Amino acid sequence: MRKRASRVKRRIILRIAMGITSALTLWVGIFxxxxxxxxxxxxxxxxxDLRATPSSLILDRQGRLIYEIISPQQGMHRPVxxxxxxxxxxxxxxxxEDASFYENPGIDLRGILRAVWxxxxxxxxxxxx
Numbered sequence: 001m002r003k004r005a006s007r008v009k010r011r012i013i014l015r016i017a018m019g020i021t022s023a024l025t026l027w028v029g030i031f032x033x034x035x036x037x038x039x040x041x042x043x044x045x046x047x048x049d050l051r052a053t054p055s056s057l058i059l060d061r062q063g064r065l066i067y068e069i070i071s072p073q074q075g076m077h078r079p080v081x082x083x084x085x086x087x088x089x090x091x092x093x094x095x096x097e098d099a100s101f102y103e104n105p106g107i108d109l110r111g112i113l114r115a116v117w118x119x120x121x122x123x124x125x126x127x128x129x
Contacts, residue, residue, distance in 0.1 A: 030116070054078055 055076050056069040070076045094101045115128025
């Protein structure tokens with residue numbers, strides 16, 4: 001009976017060790033395969049130009065809109081409080097972008113691992129990029 005218990009214990013320890021070794025090997029492999037992941041990113045030049053600026057509004061004395069100047073490159077932009085966006089639109093965006101939005105703490109680990117696995121299988125960025 002003791003032999004069986006010690007054999008089961010050894011198998012469990014061996015499986016845990018193999019799992020840890022596999023995880024470490026995967027992470028080391030990712031960093032060796034793509035060294036750019038481990039390097040600091042260069043500063044972004046001109047990031048101010050990427051921000052969407054609101055459209056310019058021309059109002060009369062009473063505050064009524066006379067004309068709106070819309071940027072041909074950026075289109076019409078107007079800040080809208082979340083309370084003014086219909087609930088159905090909020091839910092549609094969340095369902096499309098991140099179905100587990102309310103369940104994860106800001107990082108969807110399962111989604112990241114799925115994207116890494118798919119990208120490794122295809123040898124290029126196919127998912128998550």
